[in-house]
Amino acid sequence: MKRMCVTGTGSYLPEKILTNKDLEKIVDTSDEWIATRTGIRERHIAAEGEHTSDLATEAARRAMTMAGVVAEDIDLIIVATVTGDFNWPATACLVQANLQATRAFAFDISAACSGFLYGLSVADNYIKTGSAKKVLLIGAEVFSRIVDWTDRGTCILFGDGAGAVVLEASDGDRGMLSCHLHADGSCWPLLYQMGQGSRNPADSSASEGHNPFVQMQGNEVFKVAVRSLCDAGEEALAANDMNAGDVDLLIPHQANRRILEATAKRLKVPLEKVMVNVDRVGNTSAASIAIALDEAHRAGRVKQDDILLLNAFGGGFTWGAALFRW
Numbered sequence: 001m002k003r004m005c006v007t008g009t010g011s012y013l014p015e016k017i018l019t020n021k022d023l024e025k026i027v028d029t030s031d032e033w034i035a036t037r038t039g040i041r042e043r044h045i046a047a048e049g050e051h052t053s054d055l056a057t058e059a060a061r062r063a064m065t066m067a068g069v070v071a072e073d074i075d076l077i078i079v080a081t082v083t084g085d086f087n088w089p090a091t092a093c094l095v096q097a098n099l100q101a102t103r104a105f106a107f108d109i110s111a112a113c114s115g116f117l118y119g120l121s122v123a124d125n126y127i128k129t130g131s132a133k134k135v136l137l138i139g140a141e142v143f144s145r146i147v148d149w150t151d152r153g154t155c156i157l158f159g160d161g162a163g164a165v166v167l168e169a170s171d172g173d174r175g176m177l178s179c180h181l182h183a184d185g186s187c188w189p190l191l192y193q194m195g196q197g198s199r200n201p202a203d204s205s206a207s208e209g210h211n212p213f214v215q216m217q218g219n220e221v222f223k224v225a226v227r228s229l230c231d232a233g234e235e236a237l238a239a240n241d242m243n244a245g246d247v248d249l250l251i252p253h254q255a256n257r258r259i260l261e262a263t264a265k266r267l268k269v270p271l272e273k274v275m276v277n278v279d280r281v282g283n284t285s286a287a288s289i290a291i292a293l294d295e296a297h298r299a300g301r302v303k304q305d306d307i308l309l310l311n312a313f314g315g316g317f318t319w320g321a322a323l324f325r326w
């Protein structure tokens with residue numbers, strides 16, 4: 001049976017680092033509060049003039065180099081993002097142009113922090129049906145442009161970055177074993193960004209009551225996130241007749257160290273088998289799992305035949321899990 005395999009990983013983090021100490025100068029917070037409540041110590045911030053498509057393109061180039069593929073080989077480019085360059089065209093189209101991947105069709109996926117998992121599922125279907133042979137899947141975000149830098153409840157959490165994978169079919173039992181996705185749209189008011197759209201037409205964006213920034217009820221998000229991440233992880237393991245003991249590496253969406261630890265504990269995966277980089281990159285939304293996967297891969301933490309469990313939760317609400325035999 002053909003399975004979808006990752007043949008290359010890449011990531012890109014902007015050069016500029018914003019530490020918790022830097023944030024102390026911007027909002028009423030402290031390094032101690034942020035580190036204790038979130039585990040985050042610093043995050044990367046895109047430079048002026050550096051856009052989501054630029055981050056995505058760089059991460060993609062690195063993944064393509066590892067996979068040994070060139071732009072003309074790519075059939076499909078998917079970018080998971082909620083902070084694309086524009087409302088439209090899709091950031092994936094801008095990446096296609098940057099790479100000169102002229103054969104590729106391209107579109108974005110909007111599933112917030114679960115976007116990379118949603119992208120894996122979509123890519124898997126294209127690859128299994130044979131309608132795309134080489135897929136470039138990128139998670140990329142520039143959240144620094146949509147957070148309110150006077151709101152200490154949100155601006156401390158997010159960072160900018162991009163991660164990418166090249167996906168191809170391979171024979172044998174290695175590759176993505178299954179992917180399980182969920183959504184609950186009734187919870188959207190707990191986490192969203194209004195932006196511009198049919199509820200906020202172009203001619204009303206300056207009107208009173210319009211808030212262009214990320215809106216979040218952190219406490220509520222926290223509770224649902226842990227439960228959903230665990231449920232999805234257990235679902236993926238059960239679907240493959242596995243249990244926590246089979247997992248070699250858990251790569252969760254990097255939202256917050258407390259969420260990661262609570263999830264690992266409930267899933268019964270020991271912390272040494274959990275990939276954590278939230279301390280250095282913060283919450284990079286759809287880019288988070290892709291960046292963590294690339295870092296783990298390049299650090300030699302992912303070996304052939306390892307079982308990898310990926311899980312994510314985000315705005316929508318959306319959540320899910322994917323299981324790989326590497």
Ligand code: ACO
Nearest residue numbers: 029030033037113152153218219221222225255256313314
């Ligand atoms: N610095 C100092 N104090 C702060 C800060 C800050 N940056 N932010 C909030 N506080 C204060 C609050 O004002 C409040 O003060 P009060 O008691 O005087 O009213 C106090 O700290 C406690 O606030 P809570 O919101 O209850 O703090 P909590 O322990 O819930 O931590 C946090 C807040 C970190 C946002 C947490 O709720 C969380 O991580 N939630 C998950 C949100 C998340 O990860 N969102 C990302 C998108 S979804 C995803 O990726 C999974």
